[in-house]
Amino acid sequence: MSNSEKSKAFLYKKFYGYVMTIVFRYMKHEMEAEELTNECFVKVFSKINSFSIHDDEVILEKTFKAWIGRIAVNTSIDALRVRKQMYMLDDLNGSDTLHFSVEADNRLEYNDIIALIRELPDIQRSIFNMYEIEGFxxxxxxKELGIPESTSRTYLTRAKQKLRKLYASQINLERIQS
Incomplete structure (x- = not known):
């Protein structure tokens, strides 16, 4: 095994979980996320020469993580575009826009929250992830999705409303079961 192959294997092992976590927030199915994660690493390895290396190791790791994170986000969005899952149709009916007040409750774990996010329509899930999690x-x-800023705001609002509704349903279900 050459040094280049060893370096690639090291990067893949070190950052696989990080990239998979990002991609999995956009994809509904684990198999899709795994395929896209591998696609991300193909892109990382092909574009590695464009990454600027910093002398400080701490800064280097942070900037590298941010760089591959951006590749993961862009790859996920591109995959959704290609699969034509990001329809700009109004995917909510009137009952979905009701406001729900949700009390702070620590009963939901990380996996429960991710599961709720996965229930959002693709466009809402993408915008929610990009804005709330990735910091776009x-x-x-x-610019990234080719939509007006107002549409981004609208879909984010709808995503939050839908999450509140899903969360309230989940809490009510847990109360009934206990």
Whole structure:
């Protein structure tokens, strides 16, 4: 095994979980996420020469993680576009826009929250992830997805409303079961 192959194997092992976590927030199925994660690493390895190496190891690791994180986000969004799952149709009916007040409750674990996010329609899930988790601005989301900023804001609002509704349903279900 050459040094280049060893370096690739090291990077793959070190950052696989990180990239998979990002991709899995966009994809509904684990197999899709695994395929896209591998696609991300193909892109990372093909574009590695464009990454600027910093002398400080701490800064280097942070900037590298951010760099591969951005590749993971972009790859996920591209996959959703290619699969034509990001329809711009109004995917909510009137009952979905009701407001629910949700009390702070620590009964939901991380996996429960991710499961709720996965129930969002693709466009809402993508915008929610990009804005709330990845830290994109509405302007950046607009450019990345080719939609108006106002549409990004609207879908984010709808995603939050739907999550509140799903969360309230989950809490009520847990109360009934206990």
């Amino acid at each position: 601005s509405h302007e950046e989301i607009s």
